[in-house]
Amino acid sequence: MKHTLSVLVENKPGVLTRIAGLFARRGFNIDSLAVGETENPGISRMTITVDGQDQPLEQVTKQLHKLINVIKITDLDPATSLDRELVMVKVKADETSRSEIMQIVEIFRAKIIDVSKSALIIEVTGTREKLAAIMSLLRPFGIQELVRTGRIAMDRGRGLT
Amino acid sequence: MNSARVILESLKREGVDVVFGYPGGSVIPLYDALYDFDLDHILTRHEQGAAHAADGYARASGKVGVCIATSGPGATNLTTGIANAYLDSVPMVAITGQVRTNLIGTDAFQEADVTGITLPIVKHSYLVKRVEDLPGVIHEAFYIAKTGRPGPVVVDIPVDLTTMDFDYDPEGVQKIDLPGYKPTVKGHPKQIKAAAQAIAEAQRPVIFAGGGVISANAADELREFALYAKIPVTTSLTGIGCFPEDNEELSLGMLGMHGTRYANYAITNCDLIFGIGVRFDDRVTGKISTFAPGAKIIHVDVDPAEISKNVAVDVPIVGDAKRVLVDLLAQLKKHDLSPERHLPWMRQVADWKRAHPMLVAQEEEGEIMPEYVVRMISEITKGEAIICTEVGQNQMWAAQYSTIRHPRHFITSGGLGTMGFGFPAAIGAKVARPDKTVIDIAGDGSIQMNIQELGTAMNYRIPVKVCILNNQYLGMVRQWQDLFWNKRYSATCIACQPDFVKLAEAYGAQGFRATKGNEVEEVLRVALASDEPALIDFRIKRESNVWPMVPAGGSLGDMMGEGDR
Numbered sequence: 001m002k003h004t005l006s007v008l009v010e011n012k013p014g015v016l017t018r019i020a021g022l023f024a025r026r027g028f029n030i031d032s033l034a035v036g037e038t039e040n041p042g043i044s045r046m047t048i049t050v051d052g053q054d055q056p057l058e059q060v061t062k063q064l065h066k067l068i069n070v071i072k073i074t075d076l077d078p079a080t081s082l083d084r085e086l087v088m089v090k091v092k093a094d095e096t097s098r099s100e101i102m103q104i105v106e107i108f109r110a111k112i113i114d115v116s117k118s119a120l121i122i123e124v125t126g127t128r129e130k131l132a133a134i135m136s137l138l139r140p141f142g143i144q145e146l147v148r149t150g151r152i153a154m155d156r157g158r159g160l161t
Numbered sequence: 162m163n164s165a166r167v168i169l170e171s172l173k174r175e176g177v178d179v180v181f182g183y184p185g186g187s188v189i190p191l192y193d194a195l196y197d198f199d200l201d202h203i204l205t206r207h208e209q210g211a212a213h214a215a216d217g218y219a220r221a222s223g224k225v226g227v228c229i230a231t232s233g234p235g236a237t238n239l240t241t242g243i244a245n246a247y248l249d250s251v252p253m254v255a256i257t258g259q260v261r262t263n264l265i266g267t268d269a270f271q272e273a274d275v276t277g278i279t280l281p282i283v284k285h286s287y288l289v290k291r292v293e294d295l296p297g298v299i300h301e302a303f304y305i306a307k308t309g310r311p312g313p314v315v316v317d318i319p320v321d322l323t324t325m326d327f328d329y330d331p332e333g334v335q336k337i338d339l340p341g342y343k344p345t346v347k348g349h350p351k352q353i354k355a356a357a358q359a360i361a362e363a364q365r366p367v368i369f370a371g372g373g374v375i376s377a378n379a380a381d382e383l384r385e386f387a388l389y390a391k392i393p394v395t396t397s398l399t400g401i402g403c404f405p406e407d408n409e410e411l412s413l414g415m416l417g418m419h420g421t422r423y424a425n426y427a428i429t430n431c432d433l434i435f436g437i438g439v440r441f442d443d444r445v446t447g448k449i450s451t452f453a454p455g456a457k458i459i460h461v462d463v464d465p466a467e468i469s470k471n472v473a474v475d476v477p478i479v480g481d482a483k484r485v486l487v488d489l490l491a492q493l494k495k496h497d498l499s500p501e502r503h504l505p506w507m508r509q510v511a512d513w514k515r516a517h518p519m520l521v522a523q524e525e526e527g528e529i530m531p532e533y534v535v536r537m538i539s540e541i542t543k544g545e546a547i548i549c550t551e552v553g554q555n556q557m558w559a560a561q562y563s564t565i566r567h568p569r570h571f572i573t574s575g576g577l578g579t580m581g582f583g584f585p586a587a588i589g590a591k592v593a594r595p596d597k598t599v600i601d602i603a604g605d606g607s608i609q610m611n612i613q614e615l616g617t618a619m620n621y622r623i624p625v626k627v628c629i630l631n632n633q634y635l636g637m638v639r640q641w642q643d644l645f646w647n648k649r650y651s652a653t654c655i656a657c658q659p660d661f662v663k664l665a666e667a668y669g670a671q672g673f674r675a676t677k678g679n680e681v682e683e684v685l686r687v688a689l690a691s692d693e694p695a696l697i698d699f700r701i702k703r704e705s706n707v708w709p710m711v712p713a714g715g716s717l718g719d720m721m722g723e724g725d726r
Contacts, residue, residue, distance in 0.1 A: 013290075014276065014286075018280060021280055021281060062465055062466035063466050069341055072341075
């Protein structure tokens with residue numbers, strides 16, 4: 001089962017290595033990882049998506065807690081949290097296909113951020129499902145390159161993670 | 162103040178009075194400052210020896226052990242000792258030199274990524290980048306090493322940071338700000354109540370105590386608790402000494418693979434395990450599905466990650482062993498504990514003890530029996546000596562046949578199982594406790610892994626006594642080959658070995674040998690009476706095995722004895 005962990009860490013050298021190393025040692029594969037400063041520059045937030053059973057994941061979470069630089073870990077419940085990912089995708093596009101692609105972009109409320117004679121770069125933000133849906137529509141045109149930020153997530157309402 | 166001196170001043174502030182180390186290019190400035198500084202330095206003959214000595218010092222004293230090594234190979238030689246301290250939760254600070262800041266990452270001479278290499282085997286580590294961080298980092302390192310679940314902390318210091326001048330304000334650095342590190346000390350009152358209830362209701366209870374009781378300095382509280390509740394106590398290997406083994410009624414000795422039959426039978430048949438400062442490691446539990454099948458489990462540990470890691474726990478309590486035992490005893494006293502509540506169980510346990518005593522023979526087929534040597538050591542020293550061990554058969558015989566009465570008196574590499582640990586650890590223990598007789602019970606294989614530390618023992622006249630149970634085999638592996646690999650003794654015969662008596666003498670130490678059972682006591686008395694480091698070569702029965710035994714992955718209730726091969 002997929003889990004999204006929101007991890008608050010001290011912004012210190014080596015923190016990412018310590019965390020990534022711990023997952024690897026305990027046999028977990030990190031699906032996606034996004035790191036950045038929070039409202040406090042001394043503290044960063046990592047959003048980590050992993051695939052794993054609840055029990056071994058609980059053990060990893062406890063081990064993560066033992067890292068001195070880890071401040072807080074929340075296993076986000078998909079029912080009460082929001083998640084987003086940003087993708088930039090370069091799609092083959094000539095004058096015959098360009099308008100059809102632009103329609104798809106509009107429907108998904110994505111953005112075209114670069115145009116050239118033979119390709120478009122599209123920026124799209126959304127949940128994993130939305131991104132999968134637009135990708136499946138763009139694929140027939142020929143995806144030349146794709147880059148994604150990794151998932152970030154936040155609890156709904158007033159709750160703080 | 163010179164920054165190398167600041168490092169030493171910072172150590173001093175943490176209460177350090179001795180460090181174990183080995184110099185090298187990247188720590189020359191640090192050693193220069195040490196030259197006329199009021200801090201004892203023990204020069205070992207190998208960095209691994211320094212790490213193990215710091216470990217032995219820490220275990221014997223309860224203080225943080227400190228070792229120093231240079232960059233590159235110096236630091237990598239510490240790693241086995243750091244891993245050893247990590248697995249057994251020993252408070253240690255390892256200071257390593259690093260190449261100059263501007264050379265880091267260039268594959269410079271004697272450069273190794275020490276914080277990277279040690280990442281999985283430290284509680285925490287630092288690569289210091291700014292000289293003004295030094296005092297704060299050292300203060301934090303000690304705080305982390307000794308609080309919560311203790312462990313090793315590495316402080317890697319580039320050499321250029323040790324030759325600078327800076328304003329050292331000792332008062333300014335004593336504040337700890339670690340928002341992610343707040344060890345839980347006090348157990349949750351609700352859980353304490355639940356535990357007391359379970360203990361009061363149990364008809365067949367057992368206490369399973371481990372190294373955590375010793376590191377929390379909670380042996381007195383454990384004894385008081387066990388005596389009050391009248392519950393038998395078994396210990397893990399690293400827990401030996403946390404409960405007096407000469408308590409005939411309540412001490413069951415060690416459990417697990419080479420534990421006593423009565424401890425393993427008691428665990429298998431009990432209805433409640435009160436586990437404290439233990440981690441239910443595989444050498445203890447055997448086959449998990451048959452481990453204590455009818456038992457409710459209370460588990461107290463300062464490290465929440467240990468709870469329900471290996472066995473499912475019914476009453477988890479996160480907290481410091483000492484604090485929890487005090488609170489739990491107070492809670493238990495509110496219950497009406499009748500001594501009759503578990504009388505049949507106490508009778509049963511006594512019957513098991515009577516039926517399966519740990520007997521020793523002096524000789525078999527004209528050769529010395531190892532168990533006899535261990536028993537004699539224990540008797541002659543009246544259980545007051547600090548016993549260190551190497552790893553393998555010697556370690557198991559030492560654990561089974563010594564009668565340890567005090568905490569911090571049995572020092573062994575439990576988790577990592579490091580051959581070569583015992584001798585340098587014994588040196589560290591003797592430095593910590595000069596008032597104590599310190600004995601390393603060794604095998605002929607293990608002792609050769611750090612035999613060079615005879616030089617250290619002689620250099621500082623540290624009168625450690627090494628008792629080699631010499632069977633000219635790597636005995637524990639040979640035992641497995643004997644029992645499970647059709648006696649194919651692949652690479653375990655080490656009959657080609659030095660004359661240990663002459664070797665000791667070559668270093669200027671005393672050397673002794675015993676080849677007959679009736680020589681054992683006399684040789685021990687002479688060796689222990691002297692103030693010199695001594696090495697005794699006990700020629701034991703070559704193919705003696707450690708009994709009883711639960712084969713790896715077997716059930717504790719199903720032990721093999723001598724007759725079951």
